[in-house]
Amino acid sequence: MLKTIPFLILFSIVLSLSDADAQRRTTYESLLQRSEQPSTYIDEALIPISDSTSAALVFFRLDYDFLPFLRTDSDMETPSEETEYYSPVRMGIEFFEGNVSESGRQNRTAVSVFRDFWSDTVWVNSFEETTSRFDHVEGLMWHEMKEGKYHYELQLGRGDSNRDLPSRRRNLNVPAKAETEKGSIILASSTTADEESFTGTLMNYGNNVLYGQDYELLIRFPSSADVTDGSYTLQILKRLPGNEDRTEEDPVFEFSVTADNMFHAVFESATPGKEGPVGFTLKKTESENGFAYAAISVPNSEFENAAYRVQLVADGQDEPLAQRDISSRWIDMPVSLYNLDVAIDQLSYIADESTIQSLNTGSTAEREQKFREFWEQRDPTPDTEFNELMTEYYSRIDYAYRNFSSMQTPGYETDQGRAYILLGPPDNIERRLPTDSPAREIWTYPNRTLIFEATSGFGDFKLISES
Structure with a gap:
């Protein structure tokens, strides 16, 4: 008989969204190989600054087991005497005019509008740390973008290699305020607020949240929403396995958005992640000068390890004002x-x-x-x-x-x-x-x-x- 071990471990299961036949071909060994693959995450957020400009934030997370580590030399200046390994990391970003076509073909003559560069060095004290999937390095780069259509590419450099790895090019559309018919949802691991500002630490796991851990949502209302007179509800629905577009009828979480959760603000600054987690700060303003936001805490520790749809709905309307699909991420799942x-x-x-x-x-x-x-x-x-x-x-x-x-x-x-x-x-x-x-x-x-x-x-x- 199985003996119960009395310590708290997370419950539930992440299911592959592939069809049943594909699942039945899966073996334990193939799952093990997949689970041991190093993880990297890239995400982005658009936060308005004015009626015609937005801050385009691009942020990333790289697990230690993805990085090539080198042994320190005796004459190297290290953070401490115990430091044995290090890994230089660099990330470049370049924004171009126009979108990449749906076929995926890239316009090599696209005009470059902005370049930036981020770098850091990871120091660890043991070989075990170099293979960790729980430790990571993260960073953020941002630029003020005028309304228009763009795409960007990241260039990752690791260790002492001179060859940078390019990411696929991603489209980024910056709308004018009058054109923001849809709101946006930002995932944050924590937030703080006072009368003058709102600061968020970005979750930085792509479209994932950590299973068993609560998180925060920052929701920007579309410009068409009448936040002074409307009634709004945040809903979180479980997506059904095998079909990403289907959800359960009853939400697993509902929250009535009130004036206590709302404020008006514009983007002020972002933190690059070299000396702490990546994040951003909004400056609160008078209603007529800023953009409407709502900050909501999500009790994710009460939810199953599954895929979800987060949406903001206005009473009496069928179409969500803002929507985002997310999944739980159980890092050490069996x-x-x-x-x-x-x-x-x-x-x-x-x-x-x-x-x-x-x-x-x-x-x-x-x-x-x-x-x-x-x-x-x-x-x-x-x-x-x-x-x-x-x-x-x-x-x-x-x-x-x-x-x-x-x-x-x-x-x-x-x-x-x-x-x-x-x-x-x-x-x-x-x-x-x-x-x-x-x-x-x-x-x-x-x-x-x-x-x-x-x-x-x-x-x-x-x-x-x-x-």
């Missing part, structure tokens, strides 16, 4: 939870064959619901969104794969792997190396002892005794 089929198949250690067959019938949405219900029935903390038991179970599968795999057998199918998945880490492991017999490992638990014997010289062990 590998199996990246795919529903794999997650269900891995239940074979604690569920019988008929249960697994039942979970595997129906549409993707139906199978997901049954999978959730399976774990909800075993949730040690049903009053919270987190399911410690489910996450511990799949984390043990990952541990078994990393520590007990051989050339022939994945770790979760070995005797030691199965024992670890069902019983967790032993209180004590003793390895014995007899002179004339194979090596043995003795795992001691409070109520049982397992003895494993080596079957080869490559770490393969089989269970030979249980007492």
Whole structure:
């Protein structure tokens, strides 16, 4: 029986939005390879300055495991004596007139209107930090743009390489105030405000928010909205798996926007991220001189790990005034939870064959619901969104794969792997190396002892005794 470990881990599952056939071709090993890919994020925001100009903010985040690190030299000036590795990072940006065509063909004769350059050096104290997906470097560049159509390209330089990697070119349309029929939504990890200004720290995970962590929304109203007399509601709807355009009918979160959440402001400044997180500051102004905003806190820690649509709606209108699609990002999510089929198949250690067959019938949405219900029935903390038991179970599968795999057998199918998945880490492991017999490992638990014997010289062990 699976032993519950009493510490808080996040609950739920990110499902691939591909079709069912593609999901069924997925293996644990392919998910592992995908989950280990380094992450990079690029995002942008347009914040009005005047009726005809806006601040175009382009910001990015690079995980440490994406960066090539170099060893420090003895004569190098470092932040501390413990510093062992460093990685120079540079990012250039160039804005061009006009949009890139829908076909993706780039106009190499496009007129350049602005260039900027950002650079920093990452210093770490250990090799483990160089492979971290939880640590990152981030930056921001911005420019005041007149109304019009533009596109931009980023150039990334890493380590001591002289070759910069170009990003794909992205379109950026800067509207005049009278043309802003749609509002915009900016994701922030935190905000502060007083009578004179509003400051936001950008989430900086693209269209992702961190699963289990609350966040802030800064919503700019379209110029056509009558904010002094209208009634507005923020809605967050769950997007259905398998179809990005479909959402559940009932919002998972609704918030009535009132004067207490609203203010008028214009862009004032941005922080590049070299000495802290990237962010921006708005200067509050009188109503007739500024642009209307609403700042709203989202209790994301209460939501499932899923895809959502955030929208601002006016009472009596069907078309949203502002809309943005986002997804949860669970950075250390167990590998199996990246795919529903794999997650269900891995239940074979604690569920019988008929249960697994039942979970595997129906549409993707139906199978997901049954999978959730399976774990909800075993949730040690049903009053919270987190399911410690489910996450511990799949984390043990990952541990078994990393520590007990051989050339022939994945770790979760070995005797030691199965024992670890069902019983967790032993209180004590003793390895014995007899002179004339194979090596043995003795795992001691409070109520049982397992003895494993080596079957080869490559770490393969089989269970030979249980007492």
